[in-house]
Amino acid sequence: MSEFIPLSVPNFGTKEAEFAAEAITSGWVSTSGAKVGEFEQALADYVGMPRAVAANSGSSALHLAAMAAGIRRGEEVIVPTLTFIAAVNPLTRYMGAEPIFIGCDDSLCIDPDAVEVFCAEHCTLKEDGLYNNKTGARIAALEVVHVFGNMANMPRLLEIARKYRLLLIEDATEALGTHYTAGPLAGKFAGTMGDIGCYSFNGNKIITTGAGGMVVSNHPDWTEHAKHLSTQAKADVLQFLHDEVGYNYRMTNVQACLGLAQLSRLEDFIAVKKARYEQYLAGLDGKRGMRILRFADDGGQVRSNHWFFSLDLRDTGLDRDTVIHTLQKQQIQTRPIWALIHEQADYPRNEAYGLDKALDYRRYIVNLPCSTNLSEADCDRVIQAVLAL
Numbered sequence: 001m002s003e004f005i006p007l008s009v010p011n012f013g014t015k016e017a018e019f020a021a022e023a024i025t026s027g028w029v030s031t032s033g034a035k036v037g038e039f040e041q042a043l044a045d046y047v048g049m050p051r052a053v054a055a056n057s058g059s060s061a062l063h064l065a066a067m068a069a070g071i072r073r074g075e076e077v078i079v080p081t082l083t084f085i086a087a088v089n090p091l092t093r094y095m096g097a098e099p100i101f102i103g104c105d106d107s108l109c110i111d112p113d114a115v116e117v118f119c120a121e122h123c124t125l126k127e128d129g130l131y132n133n134k135t136g137a138r139i140a141a142l143e144v145v146h147v148f149g150n151m152a153n154m155p156r157l158l159e160i161a162r163k164y165r166l167l168l169i170e171d172a173t174e175a176l177g178t179h180y181t182a183g184p185l186a187g188k189f190a191g192t193m194g195d196i197g198c199y200s201f202n203g204n205k206i207i208t209t210g211a212g213g214m215v216v217s218n219h220p221d222w223t224e225h226a227k228h229l230s231t232q233a234k235a236d237v238l239q240f241l242h243d244e245v246g247y248n249y250r251m252t253n254v255q256a257c258l259g260l261a262q263l264s265r266l267e268d269f270i271a272v273k274k275a276r277y278e279q280y281l282a283g284l285d286g287k288r289g290m291r292i293l294r295f296a297d298d299g300g301q302v303r304s305n306h307w308f309f310s311l312d313l314r315d316t317g318l319d320r321d322t323v324i325h326t327l328q329k330q331q332i333q334t335r336p337i338w339a340l341i342h343e344q345a346d347y348p349r350n351e352a353y354g355l356d357k358a359l360d361y362r363r364y365i366v367n368l369p370c371s372t373n374l375s376e377a378d379c380d381r382v383i384q385a386v387l388a389l
């Protein structure tokens, strides 16, 4: 029996073991200890931001971001429909807000044209913001998700957010390391261009702390508020006085140690991702109608982190679920892209626009194994299995 090839798993080595052992032997294993602050600073420095606030997951980081940004009950948020549900729930249902769903462009990220059409044709811009003509609700924010490590079309989305007075929230949970290398946004990292941004260190992400997340923002009061909310909103540490409803969203010192080790290896991970991606491209792209989706590079102006690889089956005549099942029998784990969120049980009545491409990608994409410890030989085994379908 051949060995199991997982879709995306952690890459831990001696450095992670050494760093975590340091936390364990020192006794600082919980949410106090110096490493959390060190990891926050290291992450902030890496993406070029003044401050980062650690959280115990990407989902809690997004919830903290929504609270810090001041989304209010009864307001609405423009969000993508082609993404993981944790990009949406924390901004909408956790907050008592409602989503308006928008489809994707060929980067798999939210389609700026469809956002613009919705704002221009279905909304009214008033002094205190944008209002949805259909519901009468104020639209507080636009959320961008940098899907699979692709950079969303930020020049356009920033312009739309400015024009329609929307806060811009970036879910960069999948895109740590993706940045502009040229053009007007040169040097800017995914997650750092809007009002507030989030990262995840879940086990399947490009770096992992087992579970964890981070919030970054250029608004110093927002990051401080996020920190406050993540630590039970304790206003007086000795007397246990709390000035609002907070959460226990803290990262542990052990996780921060893992994060420091992983962050130091991030550029090496990206190099491996790129090499495996190019191997798939050479092995599969153009064969029997198969297509490996390109990472959005905005005319050569973006360095993507190449996090997740997509095989597009639309011109092959092959059925997505049969492909996944056949590969599974050969011990190769693949998966379809997410079910669209506007079709999920919790969002039956929400508006959704510009869905054509999202529906197609949902139907035809299979994600291929992409771990940073996937060997060249195992990658070749996947390629041969796919060619034999």
Ligand SMILES: *Cc1c(COP(=O)(O)O)cnc(C)c1O
Binding pocket: 057, 058, 059, 060, 083, 084, 086, 087, 145, 171, 173, 174, 200, 201, 202, 211, 212, 213
């Ligand atoms: C992983 C992910 C999240 C949530 O992060 P967790 O750390 O798993 O809570 C949110 N949004 C997107 C797009 C993700 O891929």
